[in-house]
Amino acid sequence: MLVYLILAILLFVFYVKWQHTYWKRHGVYQFDTDFLFGDTKNEMLGKSSIFQAVRDKYNQLKAQNLKYGGVYMLLKPVFVPVDLDLIKRIVVKDFSYFQGHIDNVHPKDNLSMNLFGLYGDPWKKLRIKLTPAFTSGKMKLMFDTLVEKTKGLEELVRSHIKNNQPLDIKEVIARFTTDIIVSCAFGLESNSLEVAETEFRKYGRKVFDLKAWRMVLLNSVPRSLLTLCYHLGFTAFPRDVSQFFNKTVQDTIRYREDTKLYRKDFMQLLLEMKNKENGAINKITDEEIISQCFVFFIAGYETSATTTTFVLLELSQNQDIQEKLRAEIREVLEKHEGAITYDAIMEMTYLEMVINETLRKYPPVPMIPRFCTKDYHVPGTDVTIKKGTQVHIPVWGLQTDPEYFPNPEKFNPENFSAENKSKIPEMVFIPFGEGPRMCIGLRFGKLQSKVALVSLLRNFNFTLSEKTHTPIEFEKVSFILSVEGDVWLNATEI
Ligand code: HEM
Numbered sequence: 001m002l003v004y005l006i007l008a009i010l011l012f013v014f015y016v017k018w019q020h021t022y023w024k025r026h027g028v029y030q031f032d033t034d035f036l037f038g039d040t041k042n043e044m045l046g047k048s049s050i051f052q053a054v055r056d057k058y059n060q061l062k063a064q065n066l067k068y069g070g071v072y073m074l075l076k077p078v079f080v081p082v083d084l085d086l087i088k089r090i091v092v093k094d095f096s097y098f099q100g101h102i103d104n105v106h107p108k109d110n111l112s113m114n115l116f117g118l119y120g121d122p123w124k125k126l127r128i129k130l131t132p133a134f135t136s137g138k139m140k141l142m143f144d145t146l147v148e149k150t151k152g153l154e155e156l157v158r159s160h161i162k163n164n165q166p167l168d169i170k171e172v173i174a175r176f177t178t179d180i181i182v183s184c185a186f187g188l189e190s191n192s193l194e195v196a197e198t199e200f201r202k203y204g205r206k207v208f209d210l211k212a213w214r215m216v217l218l219n220s221v222p223r224s225l226l227t228l229c230y231h232l233g234f235t236a237f238p239r240d241v242s243q244f245f246n247k248t249v250q251d252t253i254r255y256r257e258d259t260k261l262y263r264k265d266f267m268q269l270l271l272e273m274k275n276k277e278n279g280a281i282n283k284i285t286d287e288e289i290i291s292q293c294f295v296f297f298i299a300g301y302e303t304s305a306t307t308t309t310f311v312l313l314e315l316s317q318n319q320d321i322q323e324k325l326r327a328e329i330r331e332v333l334e335k336h337e338g339a340i341t342y343d344a345i346m347e348m349t350y351l352e353m354v355i356n357e358t359l360r361k362y363p364p365v366p367m368i369p370r371f372c373t374k375d376y377h378v379p380g381t382d383v384t385i386k387k388g389t390q391v392h393i394p395v396w397g398l399q400t401d402p403e404y405f406p407n408p409e410k411f412n413p414e415n416f417s418a419e420n421k422s423k424i425p426e427m428v429f430i431p432f433g434e435g436p437r438m439c440i441g442l443r444f445g446k447l448q449s450k451v452a453l454v455s456l457l458r459n460f461n462f463t464l465s466e467k468t469h470t471p472i473e474f475e476k477v478s479f480i481l482s483v484e485g486d487v488w489l490n491a492t493e494i
Pocket residue numbers: 091101115116117127295296297299300301303304307363364365368430431432433434435436437438439440441442444445446
């Protein structure tokens with residue numbers, strides 16, 4: 001018995017060591033690995049952020065003048081491109097070889113079958129159906145809802161000022177974007193700005209309160225093992241989260257159909273697609289509506305909230321930039337009789353620069369996953385990226401590379417002045433991705449942040465509270481880049 005056990009252990013050790021030579025065997029540079037953990041020991045143990053690991057690897061590859069390299073998430077080989085031309089090939093020119101984000105969707109878990117998770121034909125068909133819901137015309141249609149929510153946002157800030165308390169701005173903004181996304185995607189009122197602990201806040205937080213084991217399972221185990229897990233009842237998100245979103249959307253569909261209620265929101269657009277005649281190219285099913293509402297929620301509220309939080313954090317520490325932005329906001333609003341309108345927001349060029357600089361320094365999606373759907377020969381090399389291989393586009397590394405931004409840690413909106421922006425090489429600034437899979441919610445995401453900032457900065461001045469832990473650290477286990485812990489700011493009415 002003991003002999004078999006020793007043999008099994010030896011075999012396992014041999015397999016792990018052999019698997020960690022995958023990139024070497026395929027002619028791709030790799031780093032020294034830790035047994036079992038590969039390149040992500042600290043990340044898997046929850047000691048450091050996986051995003052930081054990919055950024056570090058980008059820097060190390062770049063320092064050696066390499067165009068790409070290979071890393072391991074546990075035993076899973078991940079290809080990391082550094083060269084801008086190669087990145088452009090992967091996400092744009094040779095997109096047909098890299099159609100997926102990540103290979104972890106499964107029909108047994110309907111929430112996973114969303115636009116972000118699907119690939120190949122099902123993704124293409126769905127993307128065509130959903131694109132019309134995100135045009136600038138549709139954004140204008142929903143704009144009033146965004147502005148309506150600023151009243152609650154301002155009231156919440158005022159209540160803190162009245163009580164002489166600093167604000168946890170991360171939480172305040174998350175409540176604002178939750179109210180917006182719930183109203184626009186689900187056609188419901190979540191009232192998160194008025195009531196601190198609503199169902200949507202509770203489950204929204206739960207989606208992002210990712211446990212390390214779930215992250216490992218979704219990102220690091222082979223597809224065959226993951227499929228087995230789905231058959232054994234595993235779901236990408238906690239079961240109660242899945243039940244909540246399924247029931248909420250189903251109830252909403254039924255209510256809207258029974259009452260024939262019309263609202264200017266994504267749900268209305270989805271219901272109109274559902275009611276297309278059979279065989280219509282953009283007809284959509286109830287199941288598809290549920291998974292898409294879910295992805296709009298998770299992709300839409302936290303990304304914008306984290307962006308707005310980082311803007312306010314930086315402005316609190318850079319009063320000159322805050323003043324300059326406030327001056328622009330006031331000047332433009334004055335021309336529009338004090339009203340926050342879509343056109344007024346579009347006129348605010350400095351606001352756009354501040355948001356871009358924030359997305360550069362703190363990209364909410366610091367590495368974009370791409371998954372090889374067909375063997376790909378890397379041009380000019382003997383290397384083939386095999387079908388099924390995970391690729392990580394190192395967004396954060398690119399956007400903080402001193403070659404492209406000479407003083408990358410300095411918060412400098414001038415990086416995005418008309419003159420400087422035109423000098424940024426293609427594929428360097430890609431917070432929303434690029435190519436056919438580029439973020440579908442780009443306009444909506446930016447709009448949410450802009451409306452929040454205009455409403456806040458025209459009324460209040462923000463400074464950093466001593467309660468905020470500085471220098472800030474980033475969440476270790478998370479889908480997106482966000483500050484670890486609370487972000488406390490002092491607000492004063494002006
Ligand atoms: C600041 C805000 C946001 C950022 C930084 C962001 C970033 C991203 C990135 C990097 C991707 C992957 C792109 C690629 O693979 O090339 C993505 C995809 C996606 N985003 Fe966003 N996003 C934001 C807001 C939103 C909003 C508001 C929504 C919806 C209401 C949304 C919905 C989606 C969806 C559905 C996808 C998958 C698209 C596809 O695979 O076809 N995002 N986003």
